Amino acid sequence: MTTVTDPDLFDLEHAALAEAGLVFDDAHAPAGIYRLALGELIGHYERLLRETGRLIRRSDRQEREMTVLNQRLQALALSLEYRARHDTLTGVLNRGAVIELSNELLSRCDMALIVLDLDHFKRINDTYGHPAGDTVLQTVVAHLQAVVPETGEIGRVGGEEFTVMLPHTSLDEALEIAERMRAAVAAHIFGAPIERNVTASFGVSWNDTGTPFESAYARADEALYIAKRNGRDQVVRARD
Ligand SMILES: Nc1nc2c(ncn2[C@@H]2O[C@H](COP(=O)(O)OP(=O)(O)OP(=O)(O)O)[C@@H](O)[C@H]2O)c(=O)[nH]1
Missing domain, CATH: 1.20.5 (Single alpha-helices involved in coiled-coils or other helix-helix interfaces)
Structure with a gap:
C-alpha cells in the first residue's frame, strides 16, 4: 500500500x-x-x-x-x-417604517401626528390615468417636504394617504404646519393633462410620551374623517 x-x-x-x-x-x-x-x-x-x-x-x-x-x-x-423602509414612488417612509419609527419616537418623547389624504383622488386616476395620479402623489410629497421641519418625518401609509410625524411639537404648532401643507398643496396648479389643483384633508393628534402608535393614528384618522365629511380641503384637530 x-x-x-x-x-x-x-x-x-x-x-x-x-x-x-x-x-x-x-x-x-x-x-x-x-x-x-x-x-x-x-x-x-x-x-x-x-x-x-x-x-x-x-x-x-x-x-x-x-x-x-x-x-x-x-x-x-x-x-x-x-428599499425595505421607503416607498418606491415617493421616496418617503413606507407604512412599516412609519409604525416602527412612531412607536420608537413615542416611547421617548411626545409627538404630534398628522394624517392626510388627497381629496377625490380616484377621479384624478379615472379621468387622467394612473401615471398622472402618480405625478400628483410625487408633487404633493414635494410640497409636504418643503413645509415639514427637519425634525419631522413623512410617511406613506396607504395609496393616497400620508402621515407626518412631528416629535417635540405642540398641537398648535402641528396645526399650523398642517395648515401650511394644506395651503401649499391646494395652491399648486398641475400641468397637462390635469390643469387644475388637487386638495387634501388633514387630521392632527397630539400624543404624550408612551402613547401607542395605533391610538395616535386612530385619533388623527378620526379627525381626518371629520375633515372629509365637513367638505374636505381642511385641517381638523383630534379630540382630546
Ligand atoms: N395613481 C395612483 N393611484 C393610487 C395609488 N395608490 C392608490 N391609488 C388610488 O387612490 C384612489 C383612492 O380612492 P378613494 O379611496 O376612493 O378616495 P378618494 O377618491 O380620494 O376620495 P376621498 O378620500 O373620499 O376624498 C383609488 O383610485 C386608488 O386606485 C398609486 O400608487 N398611484
Missing part, C-alpha cells in the same frame, strides 16, 4: 541546498564542482524570488478585489435597507 504525503513545494530547493552543503563540507572539491553547486543555488534562489514576488502580487490583487466586493456588499445592504 502506498501512502500519499503532501508534496514538498521546496523539494528542489532542499536538494540543491543539501548538494551545496556537501560541496561546502568538502574542502578539496575541485573549483568546477563549487561553481556547479553555486550555479544551482543561484538558479533556485532566483526562482524563489520570482515566485515570492508573484505570490505577493496575487495576494495584493485578491485583497483589492475583496475590498471592492466588501464595498459593494455594504452598498447593497444599505440599498436593501433603504
